[in-house]
Amino acid sequence: MAVHVVVEWWRWCSSIALILTVVFGTVHGGNVTYDGRSLIINGEHKILFFGSIHYPRSTPEVHTFVILFFLSLSFP
16 A cells, blocks of 8 residues: 555656646757867856766765865855
């Protein structure tokens, strides 16, 4: 019985997520080009930072520090 409730809840949440994506997920295109060295987005050179945290490779003592560090960068 409990599995049935979880499955129904999952279907309901998935349906709501799909509806919200369709209704509010409009895309506003911009002009993106590449000049051989960098990306130019809407006529401005942009610096893009990418990264990932590999939790299995770091110790649990470091997890809080890493998360607080990235939060302190205050990305817009």
